[in-house]
Amino acid sequence: MAAHNFLWSLTKNCFTFGLIGLTVSDRYASIVPVRGSSMSPTFNPTTDSFMGSLSDDHVLMEKFCLQKYKFSHGDVIVFCSPSNHKEKHVKRIIGLPGDWIGTPMTNDVVKVPNGHCWVEGDNPSSSLDSRSFGPIPLGLVKGRVTHILWPPQRVRHVERKNHQKRHSPS
Amino acid sequence: MSTYLIGQKTCMNCKTLNPQLPLQPCRCILGEISNMAAHNFLWSLTKNCFTFGLIGLTVSDRYASIVPVRGSSMSPTFNPTTDSFMGSLSDDHVLMEKFCLQKYKFSHGDVIVFCSPSNHKEKHVKRIIGLPGDWIGTPMTNDVVKVPNGHCWVEGDNPSSSLDSRSFGPIPLGLVKGRVTHILWPPQRVRHVERKNHQKRHSPS
Numbered sequence: 001m002a003a004h005n006f007l008w009s010l011t012k013n014c015f016t017f018g019l020i021g022l023t024v025s026d027r028y029a030s031i032v033p034v035r036g037s038s039m040s041p042t043f044n045p046t047t048d049s050f051m052g053s054l055s056d057d058h059v060l061m062e063k064f065c066l067q068k069y070k071f072s073h074g075d076v077i078v079f080c081s082p083s084n085h086k087e088k089h090v091k092r093i094i095g096l097p098g099d100w101i102g103t104p105m106t107n108d109v110v111k112v113p114n115g116h117c118w119v120e121g122d123n124p125s126s127s128l129d130s131r132s133f134g135p136i137p138l139g140l141v142k143g144r145v146t147h148i149l150w151p152p153q154r155v156r157h158v159e160r161k162n163h164q165k166r167h168s169p170s
Numbered sequence: 171m172s173t174y175l176i177g178q179k180t181c182m183n184c185k186t187l188n189p190q191l192p193l194q195p196c197r198c199i200l201g202e203i204s205n206m207a208a209h210n211f212l213w214s215l216t217k218n219c220f221t222f223g224l225i226g227l228t229v230s231d232r233y234a235s236i237v238p239v240r241g242s243s244m245s246p247t248f249n250p251t252t253d254s255f256m257g258s259l260s261d262d263h264v265l266m267e268k269f270c271l272q273k274y275k276f277s278h279g280d281v282i283v284f285c286s287p288s289n290h291k292e293k294h295v296k297r298i299i300g301l302p303g304d305w306i307g308t309p310m311t312n313d314v315v316k317v318p319n320g321h322c323w324v325e326g327d328n329p330s331s332s333l334d335s336r337s338f339g340p341i342p343l344g345l346v347k348g349r350v351t352h353i354l355w356p357p358q359r360v361r362h363v364e365r366k367n368h369q370k371r372h373s374p375s
Contacts, residue, residue: 019224026231080344083320085274115288139285139345
């Protein structure tokens with residue numbers, strides 16, 4: 001009976017801790033792998049096909065920003081792709097609602113509508129971002145990246161970077 | 171912590187003389203046992219409440235939750251009467267399931283809850299009229315719009331007072347938060363929410 005009680009209370013504790021982990025991961029913070037090189041050199045600065053996905057950066061994504069929706073210019077965010085809702089992308093916020101964004105390619109100036117933001121990758125040559133699909137609704141944002149957690153030699157805080165020449169505040 | 175030996179009449183725990191020893195346990199021990207039992211009971215009650223609260227939170231986040239419907243943009247499906255006397259008590263409360271988000275299987279005529287594209291803090295309830303690849307005719311402007319990949323066209327059942335895709339265009343499917351399956355409140359309106367197809371408004375791809 002003592003072994004039975006021990007197993008039962010072990011099961012209950014595992015279940016409770018699993019549930020706590022799930023709730024924390026859903027609501028507060030989780031760890032996500034970054035694929036691709038659209039955010040080089042911030043993430044994945046080398047394309048190492050030998051190691052494959054083991055060498056991809058794994059980052060800490062916090063969801064506290066979703067409670068009050070406080071985003072700043074230069075934040076790195078994770079969002080659902082507007083063209084394929086099953087994919088998530090990691091990019092940097094360049095413009096917030098009301099900003100004017102200059103697109104050098106088309107010599108257009110775009111105003112970011114209410115409730116939207118303009119995102120771009122740090123590596124413009126291989127980045128599919130708002131220059132292709134336009135501003136994205138803020139409702140698609142899933143979280144904000146604060147730290148790189150893997151590989152161990154690249155553990156650091158992810159800084160905000162402002163692109164002064166690309167946007168004019170409203 | 172034995173309190174009595176044969177012949178001993180002084181409790182070894184509280185050190186008072188108790189003529190009822192050793193036949194009955196001392197009152198101090200009974201008090202401690204009942205304290206410990208109450209303490210254990212409260213502690214296990216707290217743990218159970220915490221666990222059930224956590225289960226409820228996880229289920230509400232991932233599988234299904236109950237949301238109130240405000241406004242009359244979905245009359246007569248939801249809120250068929252504007253009853254300002256009762257206020258928010260008479261609003262329909264519906265069951266929103268999130269299983270559809272696992273595989274993103276939506277059908278024409280589903281009623282969905284989504285984040286507004288113009289104000290991410292608000293959620294709206296509307297019906298899916300068009301899925302990716304459909305052509306939607308807008309009578310007002312005589313335009314025909316093709317719903318892009320990863321988007322859907324939503325409209326309210328009450329076109330005269332509904333702010334929907336006719337104003338803000340197709341919405342990305344990533345904004346969808348869940349699908350409405352049943353009305354749960356008020357009790358006289360408990361029913362399953364049916365799919366309704368608008369045959370004259372869209373042409374399948």
